[in-house]
Every structure is written in C-alpha cells, then in structure tokens.
Amino acid sequence: MSDFIERAKFSCALGGALTTIEGIPRAVPIVHAAGGCASALSGTYNLAAGYRGIGYCGGNMIPTTNIAENNVVFGGEERLEEQIEATLKALDADLYIVVSGCQVEIIGDDTVAVANRYRNRGVVGASTPGFSGNTYKGYDAVMTTLINNVIERADEKDPAAVNILGVVPGHDVFFRGNLDEIRSLLASIGVKANTFFGTGESVAAIRGYGSASLNIVLSPQAGLDSAKAFEREHGIPYVTAEIPIGPTGTEEFLRGIARALNIDGAVVDGVVARETKVYYSFLERLVDIYADLDFQRWLIVAADSYYAHALTRYLANDLGWIPFVTNIHDIEEEHAQARYDELFRDVDSRHKPLVLFERNPSELLEEVRRAWPDNHNEKYYNALSPAYVVGSVTERGLAEKLGAGFLSVAFPVSNRVILNKRIAGWNGALTLVEDLITSLVSSR
Amino acid sequence: MSKYSDELSYGFTAALAPPVRETRIGVCSAYCGGCSQLRGDVNSGCAQLQRRKFDQSGGCQLNLASGIVSSLTNVVMITHSPLGCNSRYVAMGGMRRMMRASKGKADEEFIWLHTNMGELDVVQGGIDKLRKAVLYAEKQYHPEAIIIANGCVPGIIGDDIDSLCQELADQVSAKLVPIHCEGFKSRYVASGYDSAYHGVLRFLIDPYERYDKALNHASGSRDEGEERFRFKQSRTVNLFNVGSNSNGDEVELCRVVKALGLNPRFLPLHATLDELKHIGEAALNVSVCATHDDYLLGHLKERFGTPYVIDTLPIGIKNTNIWLRKIAEFFHLEEEAERLIALETARLEEALAPIKERLKGKSVFVGGGETRILTTAEFFHSLGMKLLGVKAHNVDRFVEDILENVTDGKLFVEVAAGMPAEELNILSRLKPDLYCGHAGANGWVTRLGIPTMPLFGQTLNYMGYAGAFELARKADKVLRNTNFAKNISRNVELPLSEAWMASDVKDNIKERENA
Numbered sequence: 001m002s003d004f005i006e007r008a009k010f011s012c013a014l015g016g017a018l019t020t021i022e023g024i025p026r027a028v029p030i031v032h033a034a035g036g037c038a039s040a041l042s043g044t045y046n047l048a049a050g051y052r053g054i055g056y057c058g059g060n061m062i063p064t065t066n067i068a069e070n071n072v073v074f075g076g077e078e079r080l081e082e083q084i085e086a087t088l089k090a091l092d093a094d095l096y097i098v099v100s101g102c103q104v105e106i107i108g109d110d111t112v113a114v115a116n117r118y119r120n121r122g123v124v125g126a127s128t129p130g131f132s133g134n135t136y137k138g139y140d141a142v143m144t145t146l147i148n149n150v151i152e153r154a155d156e157k158d159p160a161a162v163n164i165l166g167v168v169p170g171h172d173v174f175f176r177g178n179l180d181e182i183r184s185l186l187a188s189i190g191v192k193a194n195t196f197f198g199t200g201e202s203v204a205a206i207r208g209y210g211s212a213s214l215n216i217v218l219s220p221q222a223g224l225d226s227a228k229a230f231e232r233e234h235g236i237p238y239v240t241a242e243i244p245i246g247p248t249g250t251e252e253f254l255r256g257i258a259r260a261l262n263i264d265g266a267v268v269d270g271v272v273a274r275e276t277k278v279y280y281s282f283l284e285r286l287v288d289i290y291a292d293l294d295f296q297r298w299l300i301v302a303a304d305s306y307y308a309h310a311l312t313r314y315l316a317n318d319l320g321w322i323p324f325v326t327n328i329h330d331i332e333e334e335h336a337q338a339r340y341d342e343l344f345r346d347v348d349s350r351h352k353p354l355v356l357f358e359r360n361p362s363e364l365l366e367e368v369r370r371a372w373p374d375n376h377n378e379k380y381y382n383a384l385s386p387a388y389v390v391g392s393v394t395e396r397g398l399a400e401k402l403g404a405g406f407l408s409v410a411f412p413v414s415n416r417v418i419l420n421k422r423i424a425g426w427n428g429a430l431t432l433v434e435d436l437i438t439s440l441v442s443s444r
Numbered sequence: 445m446s447k448y449s450d451e452l453s454y455g456f457t458a459a460l461a462p463p464v465r466e467t468r469i470g471v472c473s474a475y476c477g478g479c480s481q482l483r484g485d486v487n488s489g490c491a492q493l494q495r496r497k498f499d500q501s502g503g504c505q506l507n508l509a510s511g512i513v514s515s516l517t518n519v520v521m522i523t524h525s526p527l528g529c530n531s532r533y534v535a536m537g538g539m540r541r542m543m544r545a546s547k548g549k550a551d552e553e554f555i556w557l558h559t560n561m562g563e564l565d566v567v568q569g570g571i572d573k574l575r576k577a578v579l580y581a582e583k584q585y586h587p588e589a590i591i592i593a594n595g596c597v598p599g600i601i602g603d604d605i606d607s608l609c610q611e612l613a614d615q616v617s618a619k620l621v622p623i624h625c626e627g628f629k630s631r632y633v634a635s636g637y638d639s640a641y642h643g644v645l646r647f648l649i650d651p652y653e654r655y656d657k658a659l660n661h662a663s664g665s666r667d668e669g670e671e672r673f674r675f676k677q678s679r680t681v682n683l684f685n686v687g688s689n690s691n692g693d694e695v696e697l698c699r700v701v702k703a704l705g706l707n708p709r710f711l712p713l714h715a716t717l718d719e720l721k722h723i724g725e726a727a728l729n730v731s732v733c734a735t736h737d738d739y740l741l742g743h744l745k746e747r748f749g750t751p752y753v754i755d756t757l758p759i760g761i762k763n764t765n766i767w768l769r770k771i772a773e774f775f776h777l778e779e780e781a782e783r784l785i786a787l788e789t790a791r792l793e794e795a796l797a798p799i800k801e802r803l804k805g806k807s808v809f810v811g812g813g814e815t816r817i818l819t820t821a822e823f824f825h826s827l828g829m830k831l832l833g834v835k836a837h838n839v840d841r842f843v844e845d846i847l848e849n850v851t852d853g854k855l856f857v858e859v860a861a862g863m864p865a866e867e868l869n870i871l872s873r874l875k876p877d878l879y880c881g882h883a884g885a886n887g888w889v890t891r892l893g894i895p896t897m898p899l900f901g902q903t904l905n906y907m908g909y910a911g912a913f914e915l916a917r918k919a920d921k922v923l924r925n926t927n928f929a930k931n932i933s934r935n936v937e938l939p940l941s942e943a944w945m946a947s948d949v950k951d952n953i954k955e956r957e958n959a
Contacts, residue, residue, distance in 0.1 A: 036504020
C-alpha cells in the first residue's frame with residue numbers, strides 16, 4: 001500500500017462515491033457510517049471543485065445512519081435497515097444508493113447485503129470504505145453497482161451509441177461542461193454519447209445504457225474497472241482515449257472514435273476542417289496583443305493523469321508555449337508511469353518537457369529548482385521567466401515562489417467558480433485561453 | 445465565576461484522551477418542541493436520551509478539532525486516517541491565508557499530510573506510515589509543532605499514536621501533539637474542541653515559569669521591568685477566539701475591553717506557539733463561546749490559577765452588556781463599565797433606529813450553535829422582529845440561563861446537528877420572512893424560497909456593538925431584494941417527499957435503545 005501523502009489532491013473512496021452520486025440527477029445516497037463523514041466529504045467536493053454544488057441530495061441532507069461507539073461494539077445493520085426504511089419515506093428519488101464508511105466495514109457490517117433486501121424498492125448498495133482507496137475507487141464502486149444492478153441487459157446494441165467513463169464529477173471540476181462538449185463533438189460525427197452526469201441525463205436514461213456498443217474511458221486511473229464490468233455484464237467493449245483539448249487533441253479523439261466505430265474518415269475530415277477554422281477565427285482576435293506583448297510562456301503543468309498530458313500537448317503543440325515540466329501526481333505503479341511517459345513523445349516543441357511523477361507538491365518545487373540552474377548572483381542570469389503554472393489551487397504557492405502566472409484547472413480548484421465552463425474540444429480550449437491570458441492582462 | 449462550569453471538574457490532562465461531552469457535560473442532540481417543555485426535559489434528563497429514526501449527516505469532531513489546531517502558526521497537520529478525513533483542507537489553504545492576512549500575521553503556506561491508510565494498514569496498523577510522515581514533516585518543513593489528528597480507522601484498530609510521539613520526541617525538534625478526535629466516539633461534535641484543547645494543554649502550554657532575579661530579590665526590591673510585567677499581567681485579559689469569529693469581531697471586543705483600561709489579547713486561534721506559552725500570564729480568562737472553550741478555561745484555572753468568566757456570547761446589545769459587566773465586575777470597574785455601556789448603547793440605538801423601522805414586524809428563524817443562535821435571536825427580537833423559532837445543534841447546561849430568559853415558552857425549538865429535512869418541514873409551516881443560519885443550512889432554506897443570511901462568517905462582523913449594527917444592517921440588506929431565493933425555489937427541486945413535508949417532525953424522534 002502506498003505511502004503517506006502531502007497535501008493529497010484526493011478524497012477517499014466514500015468521498016468519490018458521494019461526488020459521483022451527486023452527479024446523477026435525482027439519485028440519493030444513504031451513508032452507513034459515523035455522522036460526520038457524508039457532509040464533510042460532500043463539502044470537500046463542493047468547496048474544492050469550483051463550487052460544483054452538492055447535487056440533488058448532498059451536504060447535510062445526506063441520509064446517514066450516524067453510528068457511534070455502541071454500534072461499533074454491537075454492529076449497525078439494524079440501524080441501517082431503520083435508516084433505509086425512513087429514507088424511502090422521507091425522500092423522493094429515482095435511485096437510492098447505499099454506501100459504507102470505514103467504521104462499519106471494519107466491524108463487518110454487510111452494507112451491500114442489507115441494501116439488496118430493498119432492491120425492489122429502488123435501492124442498491126456499494127462498499128466504499130475510505131481505506132479501500134481514493135476518489136477514483138469510489139467512482140468505480142458506484143459505477144460498477146450501476147452497471148451490475150441498475151443498467152438493464154440489452155441484446156441489441158446501438159452501433160452509434162457510446163458510454164463515456166472516467167470523467168469523475170467534481171474531480172474533473174469542468175465535468176459537466178466537458179461532458180456536454182464531448183457529447184456535441186461526438187454528435188457531430190453521428191455518435192450518441194451517454195454521459196451519466198451531463199445535461200439532460202436521468203436514472204431512467206441510464207437504465208438503457210446497456211445498449212451502447214462501445215465504452216470510452218477518458219482517464220488512465222478512473223473508469224477502467226467500470227469498463228471491465230460493462231464488458232463482463234453487458235458485453236460492451238471499451239477503448240481508452242484522452243480528454244480532447246484544442247485542435248490537435250480533439251482531431252485525434254474524433255479520429256480514434258471514428259476508427260473504433262467504423263465511421264467514414266471523410267465525416268471526421270469535414271468536422272475537423274470546419275471546427276478548426278472556427279477555432280482560429282476566434283483565436284485570431286488575440287494575435288496582435290499576444291504578439292505585441294509576447295504572451296508565450298515557459299509552462300509548468302501539475303495535474304492528475306486525466307489532464308496532465310492533454311493540457312501539456314495543447315499548450316505546447318497548439319498554443320506554442322514551452323513545456324518545461326509536467327508533474328503527474330496520481331500514478332504510482334512504475335510501469336504505468338512509463339506508459340504515461342510515452343504519451344509525451346507527441347509533444348512537438350523543440351524544448352521537450354521534463355515529465356515527473358511526484359506525489360507531494362513540495363517535491364515539484366524542488367525538482368524545478370534542480371532542473372533549472374540557480375542564480376549565483378550572475379549579472380546575466382538566464383531565468384525561468386516568463387513562466388506560467390497550470391495546475392490546481394495547491395500550486396498557487398509554487399507559482400508565487402517562481403514569480404509565474406497561475407491558473408487552476410485540475411482538482412482542487414477553490415479560487416474560481418465553474419458553472420458551465422468547459423475546457424474540452426475546440427470551444428473549451430478557447431475558454432482556457434481566455435482564462436490564461438485574462439490573468440496576464442487583468443491589471444491593465 | 446460561572447454557575448455553569450463551577451460544578452464541572454477539570455483534571456483530565458493526565459489522560460491520553462479527554463472524555464467525550466456526552467459523559468463530561470451531558471447533552472441533548474435530538475429534540476423538537478416548545479421551549480419551556482425543553483427546559484423541563486433537559487432538567488429531568490429525558491431530552492438527552494433522544495435519537496432519530498431518519499437521520500442526516502451532521503458534523504464530525506475531527507473537523508472541529510482540526511479546525512482549532514490547524515490555525516496555529518508554523519505547524520504541520522498530519523491526519524492519521526484514510527484520505528477522506530480532513531480532505532476539505534484542499535479548499536482551506538486560501539481561507540487560512542485570508543484569515544492570517546486579516547489579522548496582520550505573516551503569510552505562510554498551510555501544509556498538511558495524510559497517512560493515507562489503506563486496507564493493509566487496517567490489518568497491520570498504520571504506525572510505521574505515521575512515523576515516516578512525522579519525519580518527513582520535520583525534515584521538509586521544520587515546523588514548531590507537528591499535530592496529529594487521529595481518525596476512526598486508527599481509533600478502532602488501536603494504533604498507539606501517543607507511544608509513537610514519545611518515541612519520536614527526541615528525534616525531532618518540533619513538538620508532537622497527538623489529538624484524539626475519532627468521529628465515531630461522540631455524536632456531540634463539540635467534543636472535538638475538547639480533543640483539540642486537550643492536546644494543546646498537554647503539549648503546547650508549558651507550566652508557567654518565571655525566575656526572580658537573585659540580586660534584586662536579595663535587596664528586597666524588584667526591578668522596574670518586573671514591576672511593569674506584574675502590573676501588565678494584573679490588567680491582562682485573555683479573550684478566547686473561535687473559528688467562526690472574524691478579525692472584525694476581535695477588533696471590536698478588544699476595543700470595548702480596552703475602553704475599560706484593560707489589556708485584552710485574543711488566543712488561541714492563529715496564535716504562535718510562543719504566544720501560547722504565555723497564556724498563563726493573565727489576570728482573567730474570558731470565554732467568547734462556552735461551547736468552544738470551557739474545557740480550556742477550566743484547565744487553565746487548574747494549572748495557573750487564572751479565574752475565568754464563562755457566560756454569554758457578546759452578540760446583540762443585551763448580551764454584549766452582560767458580557768462586559770462580568771469582566772468589569774472582576775476588576776471592580778462597574779462604574780466605568782456602566783458609563784461605557786450608556787455611551788455605546790445610546791450611539792448604537794440612534795444608528796439602529798432607521799433600520800429598526802424597516803425590520804419591525806418581520807419574522808425570523810435562527811439556526812446553528814446553541815449560544816450563538818439564542819443571543820442572535822434575542823438581538824433580532826430587540827429590533828422589533830418576530831422570533832418564530834430556533835434550531836440548535838445541541839443543548840446543554842451552557843444555555844440554561846438564556847433559555848430561562850426566553851419570554852415565550854411556546855417558542856419552537858428544534859435540536860439537531862444538521863437535519864435540514866426537519867428544518868425545512870418546520871420552516872414550510874412557519875414561513876419566516878428571514879432565516880439566519882449555520883453554513884450548510886442556508887442553501888437548503890434558499891431552495892425552499894426563504895431569504896437567508898449567514899449566522900457567522902470569517903469576513904463579517906457580528907460581535908459587540910459594531911457587530912450588532914452590522915447584523916442589523918445585513919438583515920435589512922437581505923430583505924431589500926429576495927429574488928434569488930424566490931427564483932431558486934421556483935426552479936430547483938427539493939428531495940423531500942410530500943409525505944415527509946406533511947408529517948409531524950416530532951414523530952421522527954425516538955428514545956434511544958442504548959448508549
């Protein structure tokens with residue numbers, strides 16, 4: 001098991017489960033744990049995910065068994081039954097998902113078995129104790145429960161329908177805007193994307209997602225277990241892809257999906273040509289000020305594997321910034337690190353980025369200082385400047401220490417409000433550029 | 445000097461962990477009914493035995509305990525638990541910085557660690573990981589103290605963090621402070637304050653040591669510096685801040701105490717360890733909120749002999765006056781206090797007059813921590829507003845007096861930490877013009893269509909005379925445009941069922957089965 005973590009950019013499995021459930025319209029979590037877990041964890045993703053909110057039934061509205069010391073001694077299953085019965089009466093929902101905390105799992109309560117007794121009343125269960133893993137683990141536990149117990153078996157598959165996996169609500173602070181963008185991108189090549197958490201989703205719609213013919217996993221760390229469950233339970237294969245950002249990334253994404261679904265490449269050609277033209281018609285408006293003031297920056301990216309390469313490649317290959325260092329904090333296994341490192345081969349600037357897998361934020365600053373020669377009071381010192389840090393709010397201190405520009409994009413983000421903003425696709429990239437450059441002109 | 449706490453005994457710091465408040469104080473955490481009935485049921489002990497059938501997520505003592513100690517200057521926090529406990533820190537770094545900036549304290553980056561306990565650690569124990577984390581914190585950051593908050597998992601499996609701290613004490617220069625705040629141990633989340641102060645008392649507040657200068661002492665006269673110190677100490681008043689007060693509150697309370705010729709200073713939140721060391725050098729310790737600090741004040745009296753005032757919370761004119769009179773009484777400054785009160789009250793009343801005119805007859809409901817809601821409600825009442833009810837996180841001995849003074853015995857009282865389902869049911873019947881509530885509740889009440897204002901805020905003033913004016917001003921401001929709540933309630937769906945909204949919330953209360 002992994003080591004301690006400094007300033008971890010995660011919650012636990014229960015936190016991941018709750019932020020996932022809060023992403024589903026009219027779904028209600030029932031938490032079998034001590035009284036404080038649910039609202040505290042829900043609060044983490046409300047306050048640190050661009051104020052994403054608490055969904056239909058989050059925060060201190062979350063039904064909780066509120067077990068205490070006596071339950072830890074005597075067991076809490078009876079209390080859970082009472083709480084499920086009471087919740088079914090008190091709260092309206094299209095789906096109730098019982099999830100468990102550390103305390104009850106250690107003492108051996110069988111949360112899922114208790115939940116299953118209420119299956120015919122719209123209740124399902126998932127085991128999500130905090131010690132079982134981080135946010136991703138909770139996301140996959142809830143998704144796997146949906147896949148196994150809620151999504152109906154469909155013999156006939158829709159060749160043009162896909163499910164999007166790996167976009168964890170809140171952990172991708174732009175999740176809803178991104179999913180809406182991905183849906184419209186795929187619609188432009190004739191593919192219907194089921195997003196689970198995007199606009200217009202519902203539990204009724206999710207029940208029918210067994211008829212998709214392909215699952216697309218957009219994260220190297222979240223969604224793979226869910227995709228495997230889909231394959232096992234519903235016979236739906238999966239492909240992995242990267243969140244598309246900007247012209248290069250979005251074209252690659254669409255071509256990959258078109259290949260997997262046997263869609264004519266000419267369809268993609270048309271979309272790419274049209275949208276790239278639109279993209280540059282907007283970006284062109286920035287050209288004069290960009291060139292007159294030299295907005296090219298040395299780039300420092302600190303993000304999870306979901307965003308790190310996609311952001312670096314967009315800012316290097318499309319916007320023309322100089323990728324100095326990219327740190328990925330959420331991959332622990334060495335072979336997985338090596339595999340992710342390979343991705344950076346397609347970063348085509350002359351200066352190649354240093355790719356790091358440091359888990360602790362303070363180590364990134366040390367690495368930057370190691371990788372760039374110190375100023376020994378030289379008269380002519382080649383400084384790492386002008387630089388820009390694209391990361392999470394945790395990197396604000398790093399940016400200040402380096403005297404660099406700063407934008408928070410990856411979780412946690414507590415210094416910006418994100419409603420329907422997105423950074424996916426051609427549209428999202430334009431929003432990202434707006435925000436990056438706004439901070440450079442905000443004092444004018 | 446408090447009838448609430450004088451009956452309580454304090455002498456727990458020899459133990460590794462403090463007793464929970466359920467056993468130390470006795471507390472009611474589930475109640476719905478009239479105010480006078482609650483008084484009776486608290487006295488008979490019945491109110492303390494109630495639980496709920498349908499329960500919702502409230503607080504966790506780990507959050508409250510960590511909130512206190514993580515504010516101290518130049519410390520590193522380690523949460524010994526899986527990643528979820530204290531994961532809200534990812535959003536707190538900026539907030540902590542703002543608080544420090546508002547107090548003019550040096551900027552510092554907030555550093556916290558998780559031992560990230562996993563399945564294997566549940567079996568094998570997590571002490572080795574904690575050891576590594578402590579040594580990393582020491583090497584990387586050289587903090588003055590490393591504070592370890594113990595979560596449920598190590599609490600249940602029995603990780604011995606105290607022995608580890610003893611073992612490492614000689615290897616690190618930082619002071620090691622174990623905090624026992626496992627969430628499952630107490631439903632009364634304010635137990636977390638005791639947990640935090642237990643650690644502070646044991647490891648960060650040294651016994652008071654001063655040495656007389658041998659030469660001067662021998663000649664029978666002490667030097668001028670010594671005299672000055674003793675005089676200063678005889679006028680020094682420690683005021684104990686809480687996580688929910690703003691710097692503006694502190695400035696205001698210092699102002700009125702200073703006006704009596706005393707030397708006030710705010711502790712212990714945001715303090716340096718050096719300031720904490722000198723916490724015993726005061727003539728009087730004054731509580732701002734008993735729910736927060738009776739444990740600390742009680743123990744400081746034992747250790748340093750410092751008398752204390754634990755009374756009301758200085759919100760609103762009446763309670764600020766009471767609070768000030770108690771302090772003045774101790775220093776025999778009654779006359780000065782009365783002159784100050786007369787002056788302050790006259791000016792404030794004059795300023796409040798036009799606001800009162802607009803707020804008169806408007807109805808209000810207040811929810812949150814027991815002392816704060818009752819004093820805030822009293823102030824609204826004094827403004828001519830109609831008080832429809834209050835919701836307290838819990839009720840214990842510290843509000844007996846205030847409850848006695850609530851003139852309307854039928855005043856609706858709900859006792860719950862959280863439970864927005866019950867609260868919305870009640871509010872949909874009472875339909876107040878304004879709701880003033882704790883963080884976490886206001887959003888739900890807004891969804892119901894009732895305009896809200898926060899009960900506290902780290903950037904807002906609520907305490908003392910200036911705070912009273914701000915409180916009235918805010919209520920007046922909020923009621924000038926209530927479209928936000930109106931539009932939200934029309935367009936956003938609540939998860940509560942019709943059957944629930946039609947039910948009597950009293951039916952949700954049950955007698956508990958066992959402890």
